[in-house]
Amino acid sequence: MNIMTTINLRNLYLISKEDFRNLFKNPMWLFYNAAFPFLLIVILGFLSKDSYGGEVSSFDYYGITLMIYTVISSGMTSANAFMEVTIRKPNMRIIYAPGNERVIYLSKILSTFLFCLLCHLGVAALVFTMFHIHVDAIPQLLILLVLTELFSVGLGVMFCCVFKTEAMANQILSIVINIFAILGGLLFPMDGYGPVVRGLSYLSPAKWLANTSFSMIYDHNFSWFYPTVLGLILATLVVFIICAKTFRKEDCIC
Numbered sequence: 001m002n003i004m005t006t007i008n009l010r011n012l013y014l015i016s017k018e019d020f021r022n023l024f025k026n027p028m029w030l031f032y033n034a035a036f037p038f039l040l041i042v043i044l045g046f047l048s049k050d051s052y053g054g055e056v057s058s059f060d061y062y063g064i065t066l067m068i069y070t071v072i073s074s075g076m077t078s079a080n081a082f083m084e085v086t087i088r089k090p091n092m093r094i095i096y097a098p099g100n101e102r103v104i105y106l107s108k109i110l111s112t113f114l115f116c117l118l119c120h121l122g123v124a125a126l127v128f129t130m131f132h133i134h135v136d137a138i139p140q141l142l143i144l145l146v147l148t149e150l151f152s153v154g155l156g157v158m159f160c161c162v163f164k165t166e167a168m169a170n171q172i173l174s175i176v177i178n179i180f181a182i183l184g185g186l187l188f189p190m191d192g193y194g195p196v197v198r199g200l201s202y203l204s205p206a207k208w209l210a211n212t213s214f215s216m217i218y219d220h221n222f223s224w225f226y227p228t229v230l231g232l233i234l235a236t237l238v239v240f241i242i243c244a245k246t247f248r249k250e251d252c253i254c
Contacts, residue, residue: 019111033119037070059131065186075156078112083166112153137216147232154239161246
């Protein structure tokens with residue numbers, strides 16, 4: 001390992017550690033990633049509990065689908081952590097420090113990934129325990145959660161690299177996430193709206209994640225698991241490649 005590689009790894013560790021601390025110091029990010037998804041699951045679960053019965057309760061349904069929605073929304077946090085106004089001055093110091101400038105966006109991806117993952121695992125453990133949500137295939141679900149989290153935070157940073165501002169990135173990302181969520185049936189089931197809508201729903205990655213999760217939990221069917229994992233890995237690689245191609249250090253300080 002040469003000296004420059006050592007410097008880059010050390011910078012990545014130090015910057016990521018500081019970013020990670022800053023994320024936990026921000027009450028709005030804690031609310032958005034921990035309190036908000038918990039309240040959303042509880043409220044929608046109670047409001048729709050009379051519409052579900054049998055093996056799958058409203059909490060079973062929304063416990064899975066809204067956790068997926070929460071995880072794919074992690075890109076909003078990474079976009080804010082990457083290019084928010086208060087972050088620009090620290091970014092300027094990093095740019096002129098020795099080492100590779102790419103540690104700027106890589107550190108934001110790593111720190112936000114760890115922050116969001118811890119928050120969402122905490123919410124999932126709390127909700128699933130409180131409402132006795134039936135969970136099976138836990139190792140496979142954790143793999144999906146980790147891969148989706150990494151893809152989502154990378155997507156948020158990628159949008160910042162492409163659109164150059166956090167405001168524009170968040171606006172477009174919010175639209176994309178909500179389209180994915182609605183088509184994927186995360187907020188309400190789409191299967192009852194006819195074959196055309198059902199076919200369109202498979203264009204959403206959220207649909208694949210939801211179907212894979214429910215198939216593993218209730219049918220013990222793992223046939224969707226490996227294609228979904230492969231798709232997430234390929235999508236994450238594409239996101240990282242686009243970040244590398246479109247990142248410009250000037251955009252972080254302007």
